[in-house]
Amino acid sequence: MSDSSLQKGVVHSVIGLFLACVLVACGGGASEPDTPSTEVATPPVATDPVSNASSGVTQNGLMNYVVYRVNSGATAIETALVPAEVNNPGDGAGQLILDLALDRLTVSTTDTWESVTWPGSFKGLLGLEGNVGLVCDTALAASTEQVGMSHNMTAVTSVDELRGKSFGVYDCAAVDTTVSTDVYKFLDNGTLEDAAGDTLSASDVAALFGVSGLNVDVLNLKLRAYKMEQAGEVRYAMVLLSEEVDTLGNKTVGVELLISSPALR
Numbered sequence: 001m002s003d004s005s006l007q008k009g010v011v012h013s014v015i016g017l018f019l020a021c022v023l024v025a026c027g028g029g030a031s032e033p034d035t036p037s038t039e040v041a042t043p044p045v046a047t048d049p050v051s052n053a054s055s056g057v058t059q060n061g062l063m064n065y066v067v068y069r070v071n072s073g074a075t076a077i078e079t080a081l082v083p084a085e086v087n088n089p090g091d092g093a094g095q096l097i098l099d100l101a102l103d104r105l106t107v108s109t110t111d112t113w114e115s116v117t118w119p120g121s122f123k124g125l126l127g128l129e130g131n132v133g134l135v136c137d138t139a140l141a142a143s144t145e146q147v148g149m150s151h152n153m154t155a156v157t158s159v160d161e162l163r164g165k166s167f168g169v170y171d172c173a174a175v176d177t178t179v180s181t182d183v184y185k186f187l188d189n190g191t192l193e194d195a196a197g198d199t200l201s202a203s204d205v206a207a208l209f210g211v212s213g214l215n216v217d218v219l220n221l222k223l224r225a226y227k228m229e230q231a232g233e234v235r236y237a238m239v240l241l242s243e244e245v246d247t248l249g250n251k252t253v254g255v256e257l258l259i260s261s262p263a264l265r
Contacts, residue, residue, distance in 0.1 A: 046081060046149065047081065049083070054086045055152060063152075064082070064151040095108045098135075106119055131237075132257065153227065167238065168183055242255070
């Protein structure tokens with residue numbers, strides 16, 4: 001496969017751009033991380049609300065999210081505990097009110113959460129009945145991604161648990177954040193495969209979940225995974241943390257959301 005054909009298929013995704021480098025430009029295989037990591041990082045989880053906890057946006061109550069976001073200086077990724085309130089007054093109407101910033105952010109629906117409306121310059125998506133989310137502010141030039149995992153999500157601490165699972169990738173760079181920009185699958189042998197059939201080795205995949213992440217040239221990537229049981233099925237979501245430092249020392253950081261198939265709900 002040529003450089004151009006691979007890059008066209010992964011233009012929106014940080015993982016995709018990474019694979020383009022590793023599998024093509026860098027000579028067909030990822031270098032080992034600078035500091036090999038055998039420890040799987042345990043991601044933070046949101047604490048349960050003190051009362052009236054909600055299992056998702058279709059139920060009235062309170063929700064807490066652990067949110068990964070780019071800091072105000074766009075120099076690092078920070079985490080925060082963000083409380084939220086769900087109100088469903090009836091006739092299909094509903095609101096998810098998030099304390100993301102100085103002004104509360106209200107995401108609304110008129111069709112019982114089959115679709116959602118974002119206020120002002122915001123866009124994003126809610127998945128797994130609102131238990132995972134991506135929030136973007138299109139009015140700001142700097143990276144504004146915020147990825148949230150609710151108090152109903154628990155940490156995944158074994159990479160083996162993800163084998164055989166497929167994930168769609170969602171980010172703020174896409175015109176429509178509710179459409180997956182790429183699809184990745186964890187194979188039974190521990191490798192990670194993209195839609196074109198290219199793979200990352202099992203050791204590189206393990207490094208992605210390690211404390212230090214996976215380093216290739218100027219790029220560092222980390223994956224942090226979560227799960228919950230929904231309608232008798234265990235569903236998974238992940239946040240991708242990326243950091244790149246160019247030759248002049250300029251840093252670019254970002255977050256992306258990955259949700260296990262099928263689709264969002």
